[in-house]
Amino acid sequence: MEISSLRSKRINIFRKRERLRLRRDISLLFKSGSAVQNEDFVILYRKNGLDYSRIAISVRKKFGKANRRNKLRRWVRECFRLNKDSIPAGYDFLIIARKSLSEKFEKSNYWTVCKTLLNNFERLINEESNIGSD
Template sequence: MEKKNRLTKREYFDKVYKHGKSSANHQFVLYYKAQPQQSSFRLGVSVSKKLGNAVVRNRIRRVLKEIIRLNAPKIPGGYDLILIARKPVVEMSYREIEKSVFHVLKRASLLRRNGEPKQAD
């Protein structure tokens, strides 16, 4: 994932948690906050220690970032996103995780079809 698409600092996470909105399904919680001054989205991924050891958590984190990287054109710019993994993700395959990520993005109205403009509304 490109550096411009990373949500890195604790203060950014806190702003999204405090002032953003959320959407969820059984596998993920998505927090999002509009940032109209940004041309692209930024993503932060959170995987709790309750899900497993470091190997398991890092695998989940890598898979989520790769799914987002490959589908970045479908996600509108101008948003800070935080994707939080829940327990069922540990046993899921790549395709199942991808489908679930799309589902939670669609619930938050953050999934763009190919013909739509790239800027946030």
């Protein structure tokens, strides 16, 4: 394998530093973050002052059994990992799954969930560009 192909594969790694784990960081999102939402997800976001974005995923127990909750978390992480170029850098994100997604989760697949999530990120980019232009 060539070195250039190895470097291109590293871009799509979900690194440990991209995980938002500390309670104080998540509390800051709730206190001073903004939100974008649709029927399936709520995304709380806030600038973090870093050159990369970090995510946390929240799925309530009411969503279903542990295997369903973990499956959704894996899908969201994978969507984030593969689409880092279309997700704004320098933000902390808390992605919260809503009840309507749990009701239709058995009929949905990774692609529909990822598309819904990316639509939210697109709306977030549009809102941030509107705020910046004022």
